[in-house]
Amino acid sequence: xxxxxxxxxxxxxxxxxxxxxxxxxxxxxxxxxxxxxxxxxxxxxxxxxxxxxxxxxxxxxxxxxxxxxxxxxxxxxxxxxxxxxxxxxxxxxxxxxxxxxxxxxxxxxxxxxxxxxxxxxxxxxxxxxxxxxxxxxxxxxxxxxxxxxxxxxxxxxxxxxxxxxxxxxxxxxxxxxxxxxxxxxxxxxxxxxxxxxxxxxxxxxxxxxxxxxxxxxxxxxxxxxxxxxxxxxxxxxxxxxxxxxxxxxxxxxxxxxxxxxxxxxxxxxxxxxxxxxxxxxxxxxxxxxx
Amino acid sequence: xxxxxxxxxxxxxxxxxxxxxxxxxxxxxxxxxxxxxxxxxxxxxxxxxxxxxxxxxxxxxxxxxxxxxxxxxxxxxxxxxxxxxxxxxxxxxxxxxxxxxxxxxxxxxxxxxxxxxxxxxxxxxxxxxxxxxxxxxxxxxxxxxxxxxxxxxxxxxxxxxxxxxxxxxxxxxxxxxxxxxxxxxxxxxxxxxx
Numbered sequence: 372x373x374x375x376x377x378x379x380x381x382x383x384x385x386x387x388x389x390x391x392x393x394x395x396x397x398x399x400x401x402x403x404x405x406x407x408x409x410x411x412x413x414x415x416x417x418x419x420x421x422x423x424x425x426x427x428x429x430x431x432x433x434x435x436x437x438x439x440x441x442x443x444x445x446x447x448x449x450x451x452x453x454x455x456x457x458x459x460x461x462x463x464x465x466x467x468x469x470x471x472x473x474x475x476x477x478x479x480x481x482x483x484x485x486x487x488x489x490x491x492x493x494x495x496x497x498x499x500x501x502x503x504x505x506x507x508x509x510x511x512x513x514x515x516x517x518x519x520x521x522x523x524x525x526x527x528x529x530x531x532x533x534x535x536x537x538x539x540x541x542x543x544x545x546x547x548x549x550x551x552x553x554x555x556x557x558x559x560x561x562x563x564x565x566x567x568x569x570x571x572x573x574x575x576x577x578x579x580x581x582x583x584x585x586x587x588x589x590x591x592x593x594x595x596x597x598x599x600x601x602x603x604x605x606x607x608x609x610x611x612x613x614x615x616x617x618x619x620x621x622x623x624x625x626x627x628x629x630x631x632x633x634x635x636x637x638x639x640x641x642x643x644x645x646x647x648x649x650x651x652x653x654x655x656x657x658x659x660x661x
Numbered sequence: 662x663x664x665x666x667x668x669x670x671x672x673x674x675x676x677x678x679x680x681x682x683x684x685x686x687x688x689x690x691x692x693x694x695x696x697x698x699x700x701x702x703x704x705x706x707x708x709x710x711x712x713x714x715x716x717x718x719x720x721x722x723x724x725x726x727x728x729x730x731x732x733x734x735x736x737x738x739x740x741x742x743x744x745x746x747x748x749x750x751x752x753x754x755x756x757x758x759x760x761x762x763x764x765x766x767x768x769x770x771x772x773x774x775x776x777x778x779x780x781x782x783x784x785x786x787x788x789x790x791x792x793x794x795x796x797x798x799x800x801x802x803x804x805x806x807x808x809x810x811x812x813x814x815x816x817x818x819x820x821x822x823x824x825x826x827x828x829x830x831x832x833x834x835x836x837x838x839x840x841x842x843x844x845x846x847x848x849x850x851x852x853x854x855x
Contacts, residue, residue: 372765431759431779439739439756447738447760499838500732500768569836571854572705577678578695657768657838658855661698661723 372501374651377429381422383520383643385454385492386513388418390521392461393485394544398525399478404537407528408468414524416461419454426450446495453488460484489517502566503590503653512555516643519548519614523636526621530629538628542621545635549615552639556607556646564591568659576660585659594649602649610642664729664748664813665786666843667800668820669722672850673807676701676720680799680808684724687787687798694773696784697724697799702854717851722799722808725750725771725784726835726842733763733772742781748812748843751788754780768838786810813843823847 392415398404404411427433442448464481467473493513499505522544529537568587576582586593594603617635621628676699684690684697703718727749734742734750741756742763757780764772764781772783787797791810795801800808811818816825824832824845833846833853846853 375761429760431761431774432757435739435756435758438758439741440758442738442740444735445738445762446736447762451738495736495762496765498732498736498766500766500840505838569855571700571702573703575701577676577699577701578681654765656770658770658836660700661770 372651372654372656374648375429377425377427379644379647379651380425381429382492382496382513382647383640384418384422384425385450386489386517386643387520387524387640388415388422389457389485389488389492390517390519390548391415391418391485391524392457392464392521393482393517394521394525394541395464396478396481396483396485397544398537398540399473400475400482401540403540404525404529404534405471406532406534407525407537408473409465410528410532411525412461412465412468414528416458416465419458419461423454446491449491450495453491457484457488485521486514486517489513500657501654502568502657503563503650503655506559506562508555508559508562509650512552512559512646515548515551515555516610516639517548519545519552519611519639520636520643522546522548522618523614523632523639526618526628526632527636530627530632538621538632542618542628542631544618545621545632545639546615546618549611549613549618549635549639552611552642553607553615556603556611560591560595560603563594563653566590568655568657571660574660585655587659590653594653599649599652602645602652606642606646606649608642609638610640610646613638614642662748662814663746664843665791665811666727666748666813666820666845667724667786667797668809668823668845668847670807670809670823671719671721671846671848673805674720674722674803675805675807677804679802679804680722683798683802684784687790688785690782691773691775691777694775694782696771696773696782697722698771699723705852705854707852719848719851721846721855723769723771723835724799724844725767725786726769726840726844727784727786729841729843730839732766732768732840736762736766738762747791749786749788750783751785752781752783754778754782757781768840769835769842820845 395411493510526541570587614635704716739756796810800810809819809823811820
């Protein structure tokens with residue numbers, strides 16, 4: 372289907388901000404990274420605002436947003452509720468962080484809610500009508516992305532603040548996230564290869580007679596070795612493997628972490644961006660002829 | 662309960678595109694969009710490995726299937742897409758914010774963004790006509806008299822009658838991904854390919 376750039380930016384921002392917030396909660400649970408509390412919370416809030424603004428650009432009639440908005444079964448409604456709760460949580464966290472007293476329970480809530488937000492967002496795209504999207508693997512991919520992006524963001528902030536205890540832990544989270552991205556993408560490629568849509572053999576649309584017959588299978592070959600191979604492999608290698616390797620290297624070494632963290636974050640975001648584009652290109656409807 | 666639907670006797674369809682044209686005319690469907698589309702399925706071999714002249718083809722008309730479990734309604738954040746009391750799916754254009762999630766959630770690609778009005782549109786089963794006791798324009802205009810409209814819960818409706826007269830194994834619907842399409846297709850002699 373047609374690539375929806377605002378939604379790509381939106382999902383990327385939500386993965387980054389939710390992952391950062393969750394990673395921050397993890398740090399605080401372990402009594403680490405006190406210097407990062409304020410800056411990481413601000414990054415979370417900025418991510419939510421930028422993501423939210425991007426999703427508004429996708430609406431044709433944004434001025435009607437609250438004209439009956441709130442159908443609870445809608446993924447968009449659930450996302451908006453999730454973003455609002457996460458934003459309020461971030462404000463509370465920020466206030467308490469400035470006082471230097473973030474309670475443990477709030478850290479747990481932060482960790483859980485950040486990851487839950489990613490699942491809510493991913494679930495709104497997991498539609499049975501789009502076989503490539505309608506799978507729990509989409510949720511796994513977004514979750515892996517959030518872990519990697521959140522870990523790398525905290526890692527970068529920790530490197531700026533020279534907060535060694537947080538550097539070590541966030542590098543581990545980035546490495547784990549990178550490995551998860553690689554695993555989820557490999558599983559996703561396997562799933563996509565197994566997709567076979569209903570076929571009608573030869574057909575023609577009399578209003579568009581020169582249109583090529585739509586493919587109903589072979590999406591996996593297209594992704595791994597065909598026209599989309601550069602998207603897939605760059606997502607897997609740049610967005611997953613490099614971030615994992617950088618995180619693992621940092622895990623074992625103690626030299627200047629700043630370039631490692633910056634490269635890891637850029638790689639995770641770039642890889643995530645590219646695979647989202649591939650998902651849109653492959654996101655044909657279940658009945659592909661129309 | 663009312664469940665309005667169209668039953669198409671595919672054996673009678675001659676592929677004249679009259680339904681597609683009538684729909685565009687009566688509903689002012691924008692250029693390039695078709696609330697009611699006609700596809701030619703075939704020519705395909707009648708048997709595995711067969712070739713001309715042992716081939717067959719039929720015409721399949723595609724429109725909103727007015728599903729029993731419409732995903733487009735579920736994903737709509739403003740309830741602009743709604744299932745009405747007569748079983749049809751309608752769009753309240755004043756409520757539509759143009760997010761196009763309903764377009765993504767439809768397995769048949771029969772929803773379109775009206776670029777001028779910036780809202781999503783689709784087949785309404787000519788609600789303006791059926792509210793007046795008439796039948797949808799694609800039904801009244803069908804040159805092959807292949808289309809039957811009516812309430813599937815009313816045994817005396819045209820749609821129910823043709824279904825009752827037909828071998829149930831020759832009645833088909835479009836692929837179902839959990840949305841339960843309401844429209845039906847009858848194909849007696851040829852192999853149904855979807």
